[in-house]
Amino acid sequence: MVFSYGDNIDTDRIIPGKYTKTLDMSQLAAHVLEDLDPAFKDTVRQGDVVAAGFNFGCGSSREQAPIALKMAGVAVVIARTFARIFYRNAINVGLPLLEIREHDIAPADSLTYDLKTGQVTNHTKQKTYQAAPMPQVMIDILNEGGLVAYLKKNGDYKI
Amino acid sequence: MKPQTITEKILSNHSGRSVYADELTIVNVDGIMATDTTAPMAIKAFQEMGSRVWDNQKMWLVLDHAAPAPNERIANLHKLMRDFARQQSIKLYDIGEGICHQIMVDQDHVRPGQIFMGADSHTCTYGALNAFSTGVGSTDLAGIMLTGKTWLKVPRSMKVVLSGSLRPNVSAKDVILFLAGQLTIEGATYQSIEFEGEVVENMTLASRMTLCNMVIEMGAKAGICHPKGLTLPYDWTPIVADPNAVYDSVLRYDLSELLPQIAFPHSPDNVRNVQAALGTPIQYAFIGSCTNARLEDLQVAAQLLKGQKIADTVRLLIAPASNQVFMDALADGTAQTLMEAGARFITSGCGPCVGSHLGVPADGETVISSTNRNFKGRMGNPNANVYLSSPAIVAASALKGKISLPD
Numbered sequence: 001m002v003f004s005y006g007d008n009i010d011t012d013r014i015i016p017g018k019y020t021k022t023l024d025m026s027q028l029a030a031h032v033l034e035d036l037d038p039a040f041k042d043t044v045r046q047g048d049v050v051a052a053g054f055n056f057g058c059g060s061s062r063e064q065a066p067i068a069l070k071m072a073g074v075a076v077v078i079a080r081t082f083a084r085i086f087y088r089n090a091i092n093v094g095l096p097l098l099e100i101r102e103h104d105i106a107p108a109d110s111l112t113y114d115l116k117t118g119q120v121t122n123h124t125k126q127k128t129y130q131a132a133p134m135p136q137v138m139i140d141i142l143n144e145g146g147l148v149a150y151l152k153k154n155g156d157y158k159i
Numbered sequence: 160m161k162p163q164t165i166t167e168k169i170l171s172n173h174s175g176r177s178v179y180a181d182e183l184t185i186v187n188v189d190g191i192m193a194t195d196t197t198a199p200m201a202i203k204a205f206q207e208m209g210s211r212v213w214d215n216q217k218m219w220l221v222l223d224h225a226a227p228a229p230n231e232r233i234a235n236l237h238k239l240m241r242d243f244a245r246q247q248s249i250k251l252y253d254i255g256e257g258i259c260h261q262i263m264v265d266q267d268h269v270r271p272g273q274i275f276m277g278a279d280s281h282t283c284t285y286g287a288l289n290a291f292s293t294g295v296g297s298t299d300l301a302g303i304m305l306t307g308k309t310w311l312k313v314p315r316s317m318k319v320v321l322s323g324s325l326r327p328n329v330s331a332k333d334v335i336l337f338l339a340g341q342l343t344i345e346g347a348t349y350q351s352i353e354f355e356g357e358v359v360e361n362m363t364l365a366s367r368m369t370l371c372n373m374v375i376e377m378g379a380k381a382g383i384c385h386p387k388g389l390t391l392p393y394d395w396t397p398i399v400a401d402p403n404a405v406y407d408s409v410l411r412y413d414l415s416e417l418l419p420q421i422a423f424p425h426s427p428d429n430v431r432n433v434q435a436a437l438g439t440p441i442q443y444a445f446i447g448s449c450t451n452a453r454l455e456d457l458q459v460a461a462q463l464l465k466g467q468k469i470a471d472t473v474r475l476l477i478a479p480a481s482n483q484v485f486m487d488a489l490a491d492g493t494a495q496t497l498m499e500a501g502a503r504f505i506t507s508g509c510g511p512c513v514g515s516h517l518g519v520p521a522d523g524e525t526v527i528s529s530t531n532r533n534f535k536g537r538m539g540n541p542n543a544n545v546y547l548s549s550p551a552i553v554a555a556s557a558l559k560g561k562i563s564l565p566d
Contacts, residue, residue, distance in 0.1 A: 008344055008345070008426065010426075010532075010534040012514075012532070012534040012535065012536050012537045013534060013535060013536065016514060016536045016539070016541075017196070017224075017513040017514045017515060017537070017539070018514045018515060018539050020196050021195060021196060021199075021224070021225050021232065021233045021236055021515070022232060022236075023199055023200065023203060023236070035535050035536040035541040036535075054345055055344060055345040055348065055378065058344055058345065058378060059280065059375075059532060059534060060279075060280045060513075060532075061197065061278060061279055061280040061282075061294040061295060061296050062196060062197065062296070063197070063200060063296035063297045063298060064200075081345065081348065083345070083348070083378055084348065084349045084378065084380060085280060085294055085295065085296060088295070088296060088299060089296035089297075089298070089299070092296060092298040092299055092302075093296075093298060135183055135312070137183065137310055146298065147204075147298045147299065147301070147302055148204050148207050148208055148298060148301070151208050151302055151305060151306070152207070152208055155306075156306055156308070157185050157302075157306070157308060157309070157310045159183045159184070159185060159310050
């Protein structure tokens with residue numbers, strides 16, 4: 001299933017600050033997107049897609065935002081652009097992102113995607129979209145499942 | 160050598176080679192910090208990777224986002240941080256000592272020319288010191304705790320030249336709100352904003368901190384002030400751009416006619432002249448946060464409230480930027496003036512700004528706040544309306560019970 005939102009979805013709307021002070025990550029999923037789309041947390045299923053417009057994840061550096069989406073089951077976030085701290089945080093915690101400047105993905109659309117090639121197919125609209133390439137270091141971090149696993153393996157950054 | 164911006168120079172100095180916009184680089188980091196929102200996750204991630212931080216003299220922890228602890232869950236996170244600090248011999252600033260960014264600057268934990276990374280998006284504040292500082296998430300911070308380094312894409316630089324002289328009751332907050340309105344919330348995405356011009360030259364360190372603090376509200380990676388006019392109590396080497404350094408854009412504003420600015424709900428770039436909001440009834444006024452709670456901010460408010468009483472329909476809360484700021488405000492009579500006018504002081508920290516505790520608005524209430532963000536739900540209640548403005552406008556509005564300009 002695809003959930004589609006507009007531009008400038010800030011981190012306060014992804015996970016309000018009042019819920020961020022916890023190490024119980026399931027608590028984050030219980031409040032994800034609640035001020036934007038109160039039904040989201042109860043309808044989202046493992047493997048679902050969040051699609052959005054420009055500047056997704058703007059605002060705070062709270063890593064709880066991508067973790068909340070990941071814990072809720074979101075498999076990938078597709079946006080026209082991402083705020084940069086969110087972008088790094090998502091990759092560091094193993095939440096895949098696809099940055100696609102021009103897309104018209106709507107909630108009812110049926111999608112398939114390939115994280116390796118960055119290609120997304122919209123079967124409903126019979127279109128394909130191409131994501132902007134990611135730097136190799138981010139691909140490597142994502143392939144390891146996140147920064148902790150990457151640094152455990154490599155001990156240092158390689159660019 | 161190819162000419163460089165301030166940003167490119169600082170990043171080159173920490174890369175061991177000359178780097179330019181859009182290049183990826185690995186930098187040595189001079190200092191890091193984390194708060195009670197971000198440190199627990201950073202500590203957890205770090206402990207999966209290593210046992211000792213790379214340099215315990217270059218890391219600081221601050222309890223400020225929900226401090227003193229409003230509940231047992233957060234109390235336990237505070238304890239986790241205290242235990243970790245003790246085990247690693249890291250300096251921890253406990254509850255009420257202040258907001259992390261104020262402490263980092265006041266305690267000289269960050270200096271000009273350095274790279275500083277904090278697990279808080281407003282770490283960009285230290286650009287006031289002619290340093291490169293930026294916010295990262297918990298896991299990126301854990302990576303620096305382990306290695307003392309991180310990877311970066313060298314941001315493109317945007318030069319913002321602010322000329323003229325500001326009118327009375329127009330401050331750094333009005334300047335940065337104006338710029339946010341002009342550029343929009345994504346107008347400087349992944350850019351480093353380099354500020355210069357007479358307006359900057361005439362700013363105190365406190366005002367420069369307010370200016371750089373909100374560059375993240377335009378998506379910027381960093382904001383750095385030109386060093387001209389900055390005086391510091393130690394020897395330092397100013398870093399300026401080379402002539403012909405490459406800027407992605409150069410924006411020039413003459414601010415002599417700039418009027419007080421206000422951000423309407425629910426975005427910090429939804430900015431207009433205060434005139435557009437005059438007369439809007441408010442129930443809650445707040446002076447606080449890493450943006451505007453320094454001594455000069457409290458003094459401006461005290462000057463406007465001296466000998467008067469705030470409206471009986473309004474509560475005015477003040478959270479000083481640090482315990483030191485509070486003591487200074489006590490020593491010079493500022494605090495007494497504010498308290499006599501009806502203001503109430505709360506423990507120094509971030510609580511109300513980030514909606515943790517100590518002043519959450521009710522449904523349907525309107526707030527005027529000297530803070531940095533008014534996203535829906537930011538102050539803890541998605542059914543409240545938050546306006547952002549300078550301490551002068553907050554004080555004047557508290558006096559009248561409605562959004563007002565100083566008389």
